[in-house]
Amino acid sequence: MTTIRFGTDGWRDIIADGFTVENVRIVAQAIASYTKEIGQQEQPVLVGHDTRFLGRRFAEEVAAVLTANDIRTYLVNEAAPTPAVAFGVKHFAASGAIMITASHNPPEYNGIKYIPEYAGPATPVITQRLEEWISETCQAKSVRTISLAEAKARKLLQVIVLRPHYEAHLRRMVNMDVLKNSSLSVVVDAMHGAGMGYVSGFLSEAGVKNVGIREVPDAAFGGDLPEPNDKHLHLLKKEVVERQASLGLANDGDADRFGVVDRFGQYITPNEALVLLTYHLRKNRGLSGRIVRTVATTHLLDRMAKHYGLELVETPVGFKYVGEEMRKGDVLIGGEESGGASILGHIPEKDGVLINLLLAEMCAYENKGIDQILRDVYEQFGELFHTRLDMKLPEKDQWIQQMIANPPALIGPYQVLEIQRVDGVKLLLEEGHWVLIRPSGTEPLVRIYCEATNATALQKLQDAIREWFLEINV
Numbered sequence: 001m002t003t004i005r006f007g008t009d010g011w012r013d014i015i016a017d018g019f020t021v022e023n024v025r026i027v028a029q030a031i032a033s034y035t036k037e038i039g040q041q042e043q044p045v046l047v048g049h050d051t052r053f054l055g056r057r058f059a060e061e062v063a064a065v066l067t068a069n070d071i072r073t074y075l076v077n078e079a080a081p082t083p084a085v086a087f088g089v090k091h092f093a094a095s096g097a098i099m100i101t102a103s104h105n106p107p108e109y110n111g112i113k114y115i116p117e118y119a120g121p122a123t124p125v126i127t128q129r130l131e132e133w134i135s136e137t138c139q140a141k142s143v144r145t146i147s148l149a150e151a152k153a154r155k156l157l158q159v160i161v162l163r164p165h166y167e168a169h170l171r172r173m174v175n176m177d178v179l180k181n182s183s184l185s186v187v188v189d190a191m192h193g194a195g196m197g198y199v200s201g202f203l204s205e206a207g208v209k210n211v212g213i214r215e216v217p218d219a220a221f222g223g224d225l226p227e228p229n230d231k232h233l234h235l236l237k238k239e240v241v242e243r244q245a246s247l248g249l250a251n252d253g254d255a256d257r258f259g260v261v262d263r264f265g266q267y268i269t270p271n272e273a274l275v276l277l278t279y280h281l282r283k284n285r286g287l288s289g290r291i292v293r294t295v296a297t298t299h300l301l302d303r304m305a306k307h308y309g310l311e312l313v314e315t316p317v318g319f320k321y322v323g324e325e326m327r328k329g330d331v332l333i334g335g336e337e338s339g340g341a342s343i344l345g346h347i348p349e350k351d352g353v354l355i356n357l358l359l360a361e362m363c364a365y366e367n368k369g370i371d372q373i374l375r376d377v378y379e380q381f382g383e384l385f386h387t388r389l390d391m392k393l394p395e396k397d398q399w400i401q402q403m404i405a406n407p408p409a410l411i412g413p414y415q416v417l418e419i420q421r422v423d424g425v426k427l428l429l430e431e432g433h434w435v436l437i438r439p440s441g442t443e444p445l446v447r448i449y450c451e452a453t454n455a456t457a458l459q460k461l462q463d464a465i466r467e468w469f470l471e472i473n474v
């Protein structure tokens with residue numbers, strides 16, 4: 001039997017290999033046992049799924065196990081974004097939610113995210129306890145399950161409509177009037193995921209000219225990955241340019257991540273989007289609070305925090321850590337380099353739908369293209385240059401451990417001034433450049449992030465790093 005592990009953000013495995021009905025039932029049973037252990041069995045549990053292959057079927061299997069354990073189960077009536085399901089946890093005062101999704105992974109994957117009662121990603125303490133319950137469930141072979149008909153007859157199962165509640169909340173978070181009066185035209189790319197119709201529907205309601213692409217469910221994701229990054233947004237780039245739109249907005253498979261393209265079809269990185277949003281929330285919305293970013297996220301946010309007199313908090317990679325800070329309160333924006341963010345007044349979970357709408361709102365407020373606003377930001381705060389290398393190394397763990405224990409004293413011509421070990425190893429260099437080396441928690445990769453205060457320095461850092469790998473023949 002394959003081991004079920006909760007990685008950076010839930011359990012993911014290949015459908016019919018590790019991700020089987022049997023294993024899904026085991027995870028559901030473990031969550032049922034955990035829910036009872038923490039005394040929350042009287043509250044309902046939400047069950048949602050995205051557009052992946054067999055998503056509905058797996059969600060029903062989960063519901064059958066929860067109800068067999070006498071836990072009231074609210075099964076979401078259709079494919080839904082992870083942030084909508086997380087919002088539903090708060091809205092329905094649930095003890096938590098089980099979301100069937102493998103986020104932006106390839107189509108052959110599916111997975112489970114557990115969202116506890118605070119409506120954000122499960123903390124490592126919780127996932128560790130779940131893993132313990134999983135192994136106990138396997139040993140004791142203690143999975144309970146009943147038919148959905150019986151669950152309904154015993155009034156334990158209810159199919160719920162979630163979307164209007166989440167949309168009502170979005171209307172409170174986004175300034176519809178500003179959008180209404182704008183001359184924006186947007187292309188929205190749902191990448192065949194659960195975000196279908198959410199961003200485009202909201203924009204239409206606000207009277208913003210927009211067109212949706214890849215807004216039909218496709219478990220094969222059109223032969224692409226539902227990952228809204230530079231590599232996978234070629235269609236959106238093309239459509240934005242061809243239609244002479246002012247903005248392109250995308251979401252990943254479960255719509256917790258965002259992706260942005262400017263009017264020239266140029267990709268806007270999540271680091272840039274975070275900087276833009278911070279600027280917008282301060283300048284146009286007059287909001288205040290702490291800025292939370294992961295170790296891998298741009299230090300331009302630090303400059304902005306300093307300028308605005310706001311506290312900056314750094315966390316390890318993973319929105320579970322950002323969310324944890326948000327739960328302490330007073331966070332203006334929490335975000336990460338991989339395309340996740342949330343803001344003040346929202347749930348402590350990354351929400352690609354909300355972020356996309358806020359970026360459109362920003363363009364409407366400023367009456368400018370996102371590229372122009374970015375230039376304004378750079379004029380005021382200076383520009384930083386960043387990149388990420390994802391490396392497949394044969395001896396990954398050994399290499400990383402060595403790097404963490406004995407990092408180099410020099411990277412290219414730049415001396416290491418400070419070593420931090422919050423997540424992997426982060427080397428703060430001369431002139432304000434930095435390099436972070438860490439193992440991915442979701443893929444068998446080493447991630448190397450670099451940020452420099454000028455483009456030449458970034459190139460020198462990248463060259464130096466490539467040389468390390470030439471030495472070990474990768």
Ligand SMILES: O=P(O)(O)OC[C@H]1O[C@H](O)[C@H](O)[C@@H](O)[C@@H]1O
Pocket residue numbers: 008009103317318319320336338340439440441442443447
């Ligand atoms: O770099 P990794 O460990 O692979 O994690 C990358 C990302 O994975 C998931 O999407 C998490 O939700 C994110 O919070 C995290 O940033």
